[in-house]
Structures are given as C-alpha cells and as structure tokens.
Amino acid sequence: MLLRSVTADPADLDRAVAYPADAPVSPVPALTAERVREELAENRCRPEWTWIAEDEDGRILARALWWGRADSERPVALDCLQVHEDVPDPAAVAAALLEAGRTAFGAHPGYNLSLPRDWRADPALAAAVAWRREAARRAGLTSEIERLRYEWTLPQLPPGVPPAAVIAEPTGRLVFREGTDEEFLDVFGRLSRGSLDVNTRQELAGMTEEEFAREDFAFYSDCPGERSWWRLAHLPDGTLAGMAIPSATPYHRNVGYLGVVPEQRGRGLIDEILAEITRFHAAAGAERITATTDTVNVPMAAAFDRAGYEVTEIRLVLEAPSR
Known part of the structure; x- marks a missing residue:
C-alpha cells in the first residue's frame, strides 16, 4: 500500500x-x-x-x-x-x-x-x-469532545423591515464598550475560572491562566472576524460582567466567544451578552449565525435555546491530548 x-x-x-x-x-x-x-x-x-x-x-x-x-x-x-x-x-x-x-x-x-x-x-x-x-x-x-452546533437564521421579514428589528432591544442590564488588548487578556483569564468548556479545562491543566488567556486572545484575533467587533460587558455601575466576541468563519458570521465573570454568574447575564452578539451580526446583515458549545456545558446550551438558536448537528472532535 x-x-x-x-x-x-x-x-x-x-x-x-x-x-x-x-x-x-x-x-x-x-x-x-x-x-x-x-x-x-x-x-x-x-x-x-x-x-x-x-x-x-x-x-x-x-x-x-x-x-x-x-x-x-x-x-x-x-x-x-x-x-x-x-x-x-x-x-x-x-x-x-x-x-x-x-x-x-x-x-x-x-x-x-x-x-x-x-x-x-x-x-x-x-x-x-x-x-x-x-x-x-x-x-x-485520543481526546474526545462532543459539541452541539447551533444556528440562528434570519426569519422572513416584510419589505423595509431591518434585520435588527427581529432581535430584542437591549434591556439596560448591561452596557457594552470597546476595550484594550490588556483588558481583554484579563477577562479571558477570569472567564476561564470554573469554566465548563472541556478544552479550557484541559488546557489549564498544563498552563497558567495568563498563558491560556494569551493563546485564546491570539486565536480569536486570527479568526476572520474583526478585532474592532469585540466588546466588554459592564453593569450600569461600571462593574465588569463579561465579554462578547462576535466573530466569523470563512463562510459566515458566528458567535466567537462569550462569557460572564465568575462573580456575576447565575444572574441570567449570559442571555444579555448573547443577544448583543446576535444584534451585532443581524445589524450587519447576517442571515445566518452559527455557534458551538460542549454538550456538558448545559447552561450555555440553554442560553442558545432561549435565544432561538437551533441545533443543526453534533460535532465529535477528536484531538491529541493537550500538553
């Protein structure tokens, strides 16, 4: 052979x-x-x-x-x-x-x-x-991760109705702003604490939080989405809540990365952050937005379900063990 x-x-x-x-x-x-x-x-x-x-x-x-x-x-x-x-x-x-x-x-x-x-x-x-x-x-x-692939599709709209009209207006619970590279590096690290994402947990077993944050920052910076799309999420009083990274693949817009810092979890803020990403892409004319999350990340999957994203497939990811 x-x-x-x-x-x-x-x-x-x-x-x-x-x-x-x-x-x-x-x-x-x-x-x-x-x-x-x-x-x-x-x-x-x-x-x-x-x-x-x-x-x-x-x-x-x-x-x-x-x-x-x-x-x-x-x-x-x-x-x-x-x-x-x-x-x-x-x-x-x-x-x-x-x-x-x-x-x-x-x-x-x-x-x-x-x-x-x-x-x-x-x-x-x-x-x-x-x-x-x-x-x-x-x-x-030898490492296996099973993920849910989600998809949001733009519904049929009457003539003259903008795509953003189908997304709920911001509730005011969070304020979104641009941030510096240093701020995002800090948030990447904070979001990794207690993460349910399998790959994140595996990577942190062999590297520091700072190293992991820098690798994640580099990965999303290298994706087809623009760095200028990234947003930090704050409570109205200025307290950091999390971040939203709308991104893209070579084929369509997607939900790159989103999360709530540990001290603000359990308050439903993930819904606000996901809605912001969906609004951002819809306002830019996206008719389809994709996303993935591990099957074991039940809270994130539930957030996609609530936001009207639908599971289109299971993605079985086979990888070499992290170092």
Whole structure:
C-alpha cells in the first residue's frame, strides 16, 4: 500500500477530488467534488493536504482531506476521512494515512466529525463513526469532545423591515464598550475560572491562566472576524460582567466567544451578552449565525435555546491530548 499526498498535476488531483464522498459520515454541507474544487481554489484545501492510500494497482483505497484557512502554514483540521467499503480493516488503513499526514505536516490537526443528533441510533452510522474513532485513537487523537452546533437564521421579514428589528432591544442590564488588548487578556483569564468548556479545562491543566488567556486572545484575533467587533460587558455601575466576541468563519458570521465573570454568574447575564452578539451580526446583515458549545456545558446550551438558536448537528472532535 502506498500512502502519499496528491500532486498539483491536474490528472492526479482530479482523481483524488472525484473520489466519491458517499460514506455515512461526511462534512456538512456535503463534500462534493465541486465543493472540494472550490476549497482548493480558495487555498483552504491544497494538494499537499490531500492524502490517499493506493493499492499495488493504483486503486484509491482511502482519502484524507485536511483543511486550513487561506493563509495557514499548516492544516487546521482533518475535514474528511474515507476508506473504500471493501477494505477489511478500515481503521488500520485510516490510521496509517493519518500518521503519514502528521509526519508530513509536523503537526497533529484534530478531526471534526459532523453528525446528526441521533447518530447513535443508526447502526450504519454508528459503525462508520466507530472505525474512525479507532483510527484517530491509533494515530494519537485520543481526546474526545462532543459539541452541539447551533444556528440562528434570519426569519422572513416584510419589505423595509431591518434585520435588527427581529432581535430584542437591549434591556439596560448591561452596557457594552470597546476595550484594550490588556483588558481583554484579563477577562479571558477570569472567564476561564470554573469554566465548563472541556478544552479550557484541559488546557489549564498544563498552563497558567495568563498563558491560556494569551493563546485564546491570539486565536480569536486570527479568526476572520474583526478585532474592532469585540466588546466588554459592564453593569450600569461600571462593574465588569463579561465579554462578547462576535466573530466569523470563512463562510459566515458566528458567535466567537462569550462569557460572564465568575462573580456575576447565575444572574441570567449570559442571555444579555448573547443577544448583543446576535444584534451585532443581524445589524450587519447576517442571515445566518452559527455557534458551538460542549454538550456538558448545559447552561450555555440553554442560553442558545432561549435565544432561538437551533441545533443543526453534533460535532465529535477528536484531538491529541493537550500538553
């Protein structure tokens, strides 16, 4: 079996792109050949990030597609992992492909599986997830986080009605303002205390609060959303309550980060902060806003539910353990 990345040669690339993505586990929206070509054109997928396993006759047995932002030096995540249905041990072939990619990239991007909420009740889908999890485990992606992916969509509006009109007006419980980098770094650290976010808890096991804050600040600064969108949230008397970070992906607006500082939790202020982010995006003309939260973060999930966000999928995230 030959494991390799595809080349920029049109025939080689077209062959890999045309490999059918008809497995039960597939990214959403569907990973059609047309969509892969669009991602290649935008430099979010690249020939050197597209890996295949071939038998001695040159038949493709498996395909792995890694994804990154247009300016990424290395892939950010594994977007798709497929093995031909007649391969007797798909986990072994897939694990070898993941290991070859990791060696080539000098990094270990996580694997995001997009699944329906009831995926465990579908035997074929559960089996397809099982061998992928096993392949990821063999390749070192042993940390698992299950997340809810939410989506807010703009309802149909009468002519002349602005999008912001469908969002509740501010209640006055919080005042939002811009802040300095130093202020946001401080709030990132404070929000990490007692966080229910699985990744946050894992990261804090191996780094200081200040180090974690700087990594989070750098991550959100690097997202397609603008730094000027960020807001600190205060009570009317000036007491810090939390922060709101409207952000974006290469495809749409999203809820980047939001939170309430520990001493103000339990007062329903998260609803006010989420509403501010939704208002911000709607006022800018966004017709769809996405968000994610861990399934174990029940309070955050409840806030999305109250705000009219709907669960569109389960995202199973397989990653290397944090240091």
